[in-house]
Amino acid sequence: MDAPSPLLLGVHHVALIGADYARSKDFYTRILGLRVLDEHYRAARDSWKLDLALPDGSQLELFSFPGAPPRPSRPEAQGLRHLAFRVAALEPMIARLAAADVACEPIRTDEYTGRRFTFFADPDGLPLELYEIP
Incomplete structure (x- = not known):
């Protein structure tokens, strides 16, 4: 029996929320060396959205949201x-x-x-x- 053709082709992006947008942007761009694709301030949400490129074509999305709760534990919390x-x-x-x-x-x-x-x-x-x- 032939294997079905894959429907999922890879990871497009992973989205992260930072507590301090400027600090997180500096970390992912200057320290890790990711390239900025696009950056937008969304006034209705008082939120930044930064699209970052990895060399393989996948992306990280960095968000800021006022009052976002901290991660409950590291690393065995449910989720990522x-x-x-x-x-x-x-x-x-x-x-x-x-x-x-x-x-x-x-x-x-x-x-x-x-x-x-x-x-x-x-x-x-x-x-x-x-x-x-x-």
């Missing part, structure tokens, strides 16, 4: 557990984060794939992962 970024090598990105005073956990190895990874946090404590695929 963490966001993982694919990198060719961990060390250059870890060095870039360290230069910006962003701490990374010790490098671990995935017991199933043998790939190396580490976790760090964005300015709001959102757990982010670097996953090495050379």
Whole structure:
């Protein structure tokens, strides 16, 4: 039996809400190096929306909403557990984060794939992962 053709083609974007828009924008653009695609202030919501590009064509949407509640716990709250970024090598990105005073956990190895990874946090404590695929 032939497998059905896939209906889902990939991830288009992941949406994040930051507590401090300027701080989060700086983190994702200057520190992580994501490129700005578009930015809008939505007066009716008193909210910013920033579209950021990753090299593979996927995107991050960064929002600000006044009074947004904090994440209940890290990382085992229901919902998104963490966001993982694919990198060719961990060390250059870890060095870039360290230069910006962003701490990374010790490098671990995935017991199933043998790939190396580490976790760090964005300015709001959102757990982010670097996953090495050379």
